[in-house]
Amino acid sequence: MSINSAAASAGPLHLYVHTIGCQMNEYDTQRVQHILGVQGYALTTDINQADVIFLNTCSVRAKAEQKVHSYLGRLRRLKKRNPRLIIIVAGCVAQQLGADLLGRFEHLDLVLGTRAIPSVGALLHRVATRSERLVHLPESEEEGWDSLLRQGQFSAPGVVAPVTIMQGCDNFCSYCIVPHVRGRERSRPAASILTEIEALTRQGVKEVLLLGQNVNSYGRGLPEILTFSQLLRQIHDETTILRIRFTTSHPKDLTEELIGSFAELPRLCRWIHLPFQSGSDRILQRMNRVYTAARYLSLIEGLRSACPDMGLSSDVMVGFPGESEEDFRQTLQLMREIRFDNLFSFSYSDRPHARASQLPDKLPEEVKGARLRELQNLQMEIVLEKNRAEIGCIREVLVEGLSKQSEGSQLTGRTEQNRIVNFEGPAELVGRLVKVRISDAFQHSLRGGLMAD
Numbered sequence: 001m002s003i004n005s006a007a008a009s010a011g012p013l014h015l016y017v018h019t020i021g022c023q024m025n026e027y028d029t030q031r032v033q034h035i036l037g038v039q040g041y042a043l044t045t046d047i048n049q050a051d052v053i054f055l056n057t058c059s060v061r062a063k064a065e066q067k068v069h070s071y072l073g074r075l076r077r078l079k080k081r082n083p084r085l086i087i088i089v090a091g092c093v094a095q096q097l098g099a100d101l102l103g104r105f106e107h108l109d110l111v112l113g114t115r116a117i118p119s120v121g122a123l124l125h126r127v128a129t130r131s132e133r134l135v136h137l138p139e140s141e142e143e144g145w146d147s148l149l150r151q152g153q154f155s156a157p158g159v160v161a162p163v164t165i166m167q168g169c170d171n172f173c174s175y176c177i178v179p180h181v182r183g184r185e186r187s188r189p190a191a192s193i194l195t196e197i198e199a200l201t202r203q204g205v206k207e208v209l210l211l212g213q214n215v216n217s218y219g220r221g222l223p224e225i226l227t228f229s230q231l232l233r234q235i236h237d238e239t240t241i242l243r244i245r246f247t248t249s250h251p252k253d254l255t256e257e258l259i260g261s262f263a264e265l266p267r268l269c270r271w272i273h274l275p276f277q278s279g280s281d282r283i284l285q286r287m288n289r290v291y292t293a294a295r296y297l298s299l300i301e302g303l304r305s306a307c308p309d310m311g312l313s314s315d316v317m318v319g320f321p322g323e324s325e326e327d328f329r330q331t332l333q334l335m336r337e338i339r340f341d342n343l344f345s346f347s348y349s350d351r352p353h354a355r356a357s358q359l360p361d362k363l364p365e366e367v368k369g370a371r372l373r374e375l376q377n378l379q380m381e382i383v384l385e386k387n388r389a390e391i392g393c394i395r396e397v398l399v400e401g402l403s404k405q406s407e408g409s410q411l412t413g414r415t416e417q418n419r420i421v422n423f424e425g426p427a428e429l430v431g432r433l434v435k436v437r438i439s440d441a442f443q444h445s446l447r448g449g450l451m452a453d
């Protein structure tokens with residue numbers, strides 16, 4: 001019996017999804033939801049009701065990988081209770097560990113590499129009908145970009161939708177595993193991106209988040225000559241999408257042309273996520289980041305002089321091998337000078353295949369932990385001060401939906417600068433741009449009152 005006929009005769013089969021890691025993974029999970037949705041699977045939030053559990057994994061941080069192992073361990077009990085349950089692992093951990101995962105977790109059914117998402121339906125069918133356990137790690141993206149388009153067009157999007165514009169990375173930062181598990185950089189043709197954005201706009205999407213490991217090096221290897229800034233201009237001029245954002249950018253590829261785009265394209269949100277990683281040139285060099293702290297500061301100056309109200313977020317790592325107290329102080333100093341609106345901070349951990357894992361002078365866990373706490377405390381002070389400075393300002397907010405803490409009438413949305421704003425208002429405003437006067441500031445969000453039109 002096929003999966004489809006099983007679904008037809010006994011009601012829908014249930015799919016439970018769990019994603020660990022980055023927005024690229026969130027996007028792939030949405031593609032899986034769509035593909036399996038077409039095959040008759042209904043999404044469930046109750047893991048006990050699931051016929052299929054799809055776990056999308058990240059191995060960028062050691063902690064994320066540990067989470068995958070403990071999550072899989074916990075699923076053993078569910079499989080015992082329901083031997084027909086099918087468990088799938090995809091993403092970076094699947095790509096990296098492959099068959100080892102099947103050997104280690106006897107209750108796991110299917111391991112899918114980072115380029116295998118388009119095959120999920122067919123492979124699940126084989127697992128379900130032939131009771132096979134499979135590993136599939138293709139070397140290149142299956143079905144190419146067109147499958148993204150087909151799958152993207154049919155998803156059920158909200159107000160904001162991600163759109164992949166490139167995959168992989170060529171930068172080989174010495175601590176990072178991404179080029180090893182996601183492969184070399186590949187850019188998606190502009191026509192395919194524009195078609196997807198138009199389709200999403202027709203379905204009611206108001207904001208697109210252009211996704212890639214290193215979006216601002218977009219264009220390499222395409223038959224057409226097109227820079228990332230030119231792509232942004234095409235999206236801006238040739239589609240009717242209300243807002244455009246992108247992530248993630250590498251400082252070495254942040255051109256004058258791209259900085260100018262923020263001032264020239266009104267529907268491009270004035271916000272950038274630009275990882276700096278360290279304020280010490282010595283550590284940046286060991287990380288193979290190919291810029292200096294001074295260069296990073298001058299890029300921020302350029303962005304702020306083009307758009308004084310630019311929203312800035314970043315990634316930083318503490319405890320890289322050989323990081324001295326002085327190197328760490330330089331990182332704190334750079335944070336004080338720039339005053340990021342949001343900062344994702346991590347403590348260094350060895351990743352297999354990454355060159356930094358071979359470096360000497362690893363720091364003890366207590367030192368890394370103490371540095372991370374000090375850095376996070378400083379960032380919390382900065383964010384709270386910056387959020388408090390918003391009190392009294394009137395901000396334009398794209399309403400994304402009901403606030404999670406809502407009793408029914410509290411809406412949530414984002415400013416161009418990516419600040420979350422909660423306020424009272426009717427549900428009809430979802431998907432609209434509204435003006436909100438900010439009245440309260442917290443660590444992760446603002447609260448305000450809706451202004452009359």
Ligand code: SF4
Pocket residue numbers: 169170171172173176177178179213214250
């Ligand atoms: S730019 Fe560096 S940190 Fe980012 S994905 Fe590429 S190798 Fe990893």
